[in-house]
Amino acid sequence: MKILYYDCFAGISGDMNLGAMIDLGVDAGYLTSELEKLHIDGFHLEITKDIRRGISGTKATVVIENPENEKHRHLRHIEELVNQSSLSENVKKNALNIFRRVAEAEAKVHNIDIQKVHFHEVGALDSIADIVGAAICLDYLNVDKVLSSPIQLGGGMVQCAHGLMPVPAPATALIVENIPVKTGLVQHEATTPTGAAILAAMVDEFTEKIDFPVTRTGYGIGQRDVPDVPNALRLYLSETKGDMTDVKVETATMLECNIDDMNPERYGHLLDLLFEAGASDAWLTSLIMKKSRPATQLSVLCPENLGMDMKQIIFENTTSIGLREYTVQKSMLRREERNMETEIGTIRVKESFYNGKRIHAKPEFEDCKKLAVQHNISISEVEKVVAKHL
Structure with missing residues (x-):
């Protein structure tokens, strides 16, 4: 590159x-x-x-x-x-x-x-x-x-x-x-x-x-x-050596805050709001704060232009009164989705590529679950059928 x-x-x-x-x-x-x-x-x-x-x-x-x-x-x-x-x-x-x-x-x-x-x-x-x-x-x-x-x-x-x-x-x-x-x-x-x-x-x-x-x-x-x-x-x-045409590099904003005084039932609703507003990813991490208090770290990764929107959601829907903000660089593999026909039905498959080669292929879990119920078989059996076609 x-x-x-x-x-x-x-x-x-x-x-x-x-x-x-x-x-x-x-x-x-x-x-x-x-x-x-x-x-x-x-x-x-x-x-x-x-x-x-x-x-x-x-x-x-x-x-x-x-x-x-x-x-x-x-x-x-x-x-x-x-x-x-x-x-x-x-x-x-x-x-x-x-x-x-x-x-x-x-x-x-x-x-x-x-x-x-x-x-x-x-x-x-x-x-x-x-x-x-x-x-x-x-x-x-x-x-x-x-x-x-x-x-x-x-x-x-x-x-x-x-x-x-x-x-x-x-x-x-x-x-x-x-x-x-x-x-x-x-x-x-x-x-x-x-x-x-x-x-x-x-x-x-x-x-x-x-x-x-x-x-x-x-x-x-x-x-x-x-x-x-x-x-x-x-x-x-x-x-640098290597074909990087399958790697997209971009900057993003990371927001973090530590929360030790909020009803944990709210976190599910909070994550839904963040994803609906355009967050690339959001997750919760358990940690121990001062005075040995159990707490949760909220982390939100989003495009740079959505930083203010994410802050508003965090301040309005959590008990946090402050947060950390910094810029990170993301490197993302090229991804494609295709429909794969199998003997038990159609399943969406997500594929990722690096240096011109496919290196990952994964069936959509919701499709696997749907076919498992439809045929009264386990999800692992569905995955075995998919593996034969990948």
């Missing part, structure tokens, strides 16, 4: 991303030749080694050869350029997704139709190279999952085409909605709209947890050299 992790401790821009990708191992010649498939003249990539606050890395600069002749394009022009190119379909899809993130934000900021936005941010050659280049690099790495830390946005004011704007710039602020961010590390724009859009479009999960082996590290050097803080983007690449 291959994982790409963005460590945005000092923010991210389009050129920092390209530099970090090349530093991580993307072939610069390949990137250049793929960008030529856009059939746009007037720019070239300049790749150099540089250093920021003692950290060395790669600086990628999109050099505009005739700035005075540069055109500002609308979204439809960008879409035509990309769709008419000979880039791979995956690169086209990802590049257009990033472009649209910026376009939607700019349209909302200026309160105009998305196709009428005059894209000084997106239509410029350097932004085109940064965005299409990001899609090319990600396709080159062929990773299974993209993760990122919270994004450092910076602070202060930034000079835009419309004048001074607060950091984050309005378009950037819209793009990072519902994404974990940090601010104030530096008094400048640490994350550009292009950098934010790359992450918003490409990242599967934002987390500060790095619980995988790091195989390679790359640094993309920013154009600005500031005191105290290394202006660089760090990328981690993790490569």
Whole structure:
């Protein structure tokens, strides 16, 4: 399994991303030749080694050869350029997704139709190279999952085409909605709209947890050299053996509380409420609390977006006045259910897969019980019949 992790401790821009990708191992010649498939003249990539606050890395600069002749394009022009190119379909899809993130934000900021936005941010050659280049690099790495830390946005004011704007710039602020961010590390724009859009479009999960082996590290050097803080983007690449296509990994919320003063008859109703509200799992564990009191630990595992709903059920239906909450990572095998015909009837079978192979198969207990009653035989006899067909 291959994982790409963005460590945005000092923010991210389009050129920092390209530099970090090349530093991580993307072939610069390949990137250049793929960008030529856009059939746009007037720019070239300049790749150099540089250093920021003692950290060395790669600086990628999109050099505009005739700035005075540069055109500002609308979204439809960008879409035509990309769709008419000979880039791979995956690169086209990802590049257009990033472009649209910026376009939607700019349209909302200026309160105009998305196709009428005059894209000084997106239509410029350097932004085109940064965005299409990001899609090319990600396709080159062929990773299974993209993760990122919270994004450092910076602070202060930034000079835009419309004048001074607060950091984050309005378009950037819209793009990072519902994404974990940090601010104030530096008094400048640490994350550009292009950098934010790359992450918003490409990242599967934002987390500060790095619980995988790091195989390679790359640094993309920013154009600005500031005191105290290394202006660089760090990328981690993790490569582990094994086909993980049958394993789904996601984060979830765990809620726990210890209860020693509640009528145990209530627990059945409580668990029913939790499952009806969407809990992935909920269980009870016996324990001994202070003063040697027998007690019960309630544990609830749920999707992150249901945490508040679960808390409300717990506080309204138990005697607990507090709980513990933390984030966990779930790894789940691919599961399928099928109907299996046997000489005694149809039984649903649940199967799970790992590395392309079925490793578990289990008959649905309720179906086994129904057939046992129907044929006046034991459940173990039903299971023996099922075993012959698995």
